[in-house]
Amino acid sequence: MRYFIKPVYAHCDLPCGIYETDTATHAAATCLRMIEKIEQLGDTSELDHHNAFVRAIQIKEEHAQKVKDQLYLLWSDYFKPEHLEKFPDLHNTFWLAIKQASKVKQTVSREECEKLVNNVAEIANIFAESKK
């Protein structure tokens, strides 16, 4: 009977509007963690260490891409023109963060990963502010 009653949507928009920044935040943190793991490995000439090194690089690559994917999604689908009034630097903030994710993929650098973590944190703050 219930399903014959017309629905009213107390829902996010279509496409699915359940937007969040946790995934990008965790992905950026994972990139940094992989660098820490690599630093702890030291000499990677030994087979087991080399294996761990390759896996850490693979995980860094995957999670840096995840950051890019999440940021593209937020930028294109969540943020609207009216958000630019409150966050005039929005486009540049996203552009720099996405470029930084690429930099993390291209390097094995704690500094570059830390920059990415900060970039994503800045976007997470903007996102939280936009919900108020």
Added chain:
Amino acid sequence: MLHIRRVVGHSMEPTLTEGSIVCFIKKGTITSNSIVLAKINDREVVKRVIASEGGTFELRGDNATQSTDSRHYGRVDRRDIKGVLLTILVKK
């Protein structure tokens, strides 16, 4: 005239939970804090009125972090408000 609807989604929780059956009255008086049935992009949504000005209304979901509302699609014209919540017939 009444509109009976079944709630789909979580953007009005905890006030209206998914699966609840609600009743709106057409041409009801809209005040600040009213819960209304609105038509947005050919789709009926249920949101709360948090402000009004010049015949337009600012809508917001009670579960703000899970809601797409006036923050995204702007203020809603009176013509697009189809009813005001009269009662919750079945609360899930």
